Each structure stands twice: as C-alpha cells, then as structure tokens.
Amino acid sequence: MTDGLSVDNALARLAVYTDKTTSAVQLADIALDMRPSHALRRCWLEEVATMLRGKEDAFDKVRRAAACVSHDRPDSEPTAMTVKRLAGSFDRAAAISPAASVQLSSLGDEHRLSTTTAEIVAWLQQQGFVGAHKHILDIGCGIGRLEYALGTHAGYVVGIDISSRMIEIARRRCAGLANVEFHLTSGLDLGDFADASFDGVLALDSFPYLVLAGVAERHFIEIARVLRRGGMAAILNYSYRTSPGIDSGDMSRLSHACGMDLVVDGEMPFGSWDGMVFLVRRDGGT
Incomplete structure (x- = not known):
C-alpha cells in the first residue's frame, strides 16, 4: 500500500x-x-x-x-x-x-467483497448503528451483500435499488432471511416509507449517483423524515468529486438544515476499501 x-x-x-x-x-x-x-x-x-x-x-x-x-x-x-x-x-x-x-x-471476487462488507458491518456495530430491534433502510442496496451480512444484527432490513437485475440478485442472495426484504425504487425520493419508520438509514456508494442525478438534497430531507428520533444515517461516499472538503461542507450544511448532527465527518476507516464515511444522527438521541 x-x-x-x-x-x-x-x-x-x-x-x-x-x-x-x-x-x-x-x-x-x-x-x-x-x-x-x-x-x-x-x-x-x-x-x-x-x-x-x-x-x-x-x-x-x-x-x-x-x-x-x-x-x-x-x-x-x-x-x-x-x-x-x-x-x-x-x-x-x-x-x-x-x-x-x-x-x-x-475485482469481481466474492471473497474480496465479503472482506470489505465485514469491515463495514464491524464499523456500523462500533457506531451503535445496528441492534436486534432496529429497523434499517439501505438506499441503493445493490446485490444485497449488506442485507445478508446485517440480517443477524438487526431486527429488520429493507433494501431498495433502481436496478431490477440487482434486486433479483439480492433476493436470491438473501432467500430464507425472514427479516430482510427488497423493493425496486424510483430513485427520486423515499415516498414509499412513512415518517419515523427506521432507526437507521444506510447509503453505501449510492449518494454519488443521487448527487449526479440532482436528488441528493431531496434524499437527505427524506432521510431525516423517515428516521426516528435519535436514529442515524451512515453515508459511505457522498460523491465522486475527489474533493473531501466539498463533500464535508455539503454534509455539514445538509445535516444542519435537516436538524441532524454530523457525528463522523469524512473518515476513511477501512483497510480493503477507500470509501469516505459520514455519520449523522437525528436530534433526540444520545
């Protein structure tokens, strides 16, 4: 390295x-x-x-x-x-x-993918993001790798994605996990979900595409809406703009505007993946 x-x-x-x-x-x-x-x-x-x-x-x-x-x-x-x-x-x-x-x-290798997934789950556990009774929403769930890994660490996990093929793969991967479900989403908002319905919202490498499509701010507002008081949102990579300062500034601005606290600001805690992480908490938590 x-x-x-x-x-x-x-x-x-x-x-x-x-x-x-x-x-x-x-x-x-x-x-x-x-x-x-x-x-x-x-x-x-x-x-x-x-x-x-x-x-x-x-x-x-x-x-x-x-x-x-x-x-x-x-x-x-x-x-x-x-x-x-x-x-x-x-x-x-x-x-x-x-x-x-x-x-x-x-590199297309499931073992390498699992190594990074395990690192991410361990980091989420350290932050108190998961728990036996917590309901988690994963925006841009892809092929369901996090749902498969989080199934034993959370009460319920909902994965959404705009790719029908990825949703199909995710459903096959997580077949048999009663506390995991997947939905095809519009990619425009979180209108399918009620206010204060999740303890945690996860977005792994999905916000860069929300930024690209011009709906990142809308999703941030929606995240604040669907989070319960004290709930957290973990955004792993906000954009691909290669400017950590700009991403940090956007995250700070959006967190403040939506009544959330920026708890982790642009750290890179993983050894097998170069993602930059942000963690925000909705007011009302400890």
Missing part, C-alpha cells in the same frame, strides 16, 4: 481511468518501468504489476463493468431520465459481474 491506497483499489482506479486499449499486461509493464527511488513505492508497483498479470481476466471484467456506468450527465437531461439511464447501466454491470458492479476493487 502506498499513500494509503491498496493494490486492489489501485487496480479499480486503473480500470476506470486508463485507456481501454491498454491491456492489463501493458499496464503492468508501465508500472515496472516507473522504477521510483523509494523502496516502498517500488515494491508497491511490483505488487500492482503482479496483480495485473495474474488477474488479467478479472481486470478486463472489472473494466467492462465500470464502462457500463457513466458519471457524466448532460445539462439538458431531466432527472427522471438520468435515473432511468443509471438503472439500465447498473443492470448491465451486474450482468457482467455482480461483485464488481457494487465494488470495483473486489
């Missing part, structure tokens, strides 16, 4: 940002040709090159899954059209690789 970036996360970024005509083997050669003077950086680049050579097929699959989803939005595109386009993109990505569609750094 160099500058806090793991090899898996480095490969995920290469899959997104490098020229698609440059193969994994060619990228490995480029990494080895860099030859930095710092020994740790040199060793890290050698690990990256080794992974690229050993996971060439997986890297190609991750690259194809990543290419399904555009993070650009035409100025003239209506919000509903953006959401519809994203839903189709996630459907296609999940068809290529369910694991990579929700976490590129998993």
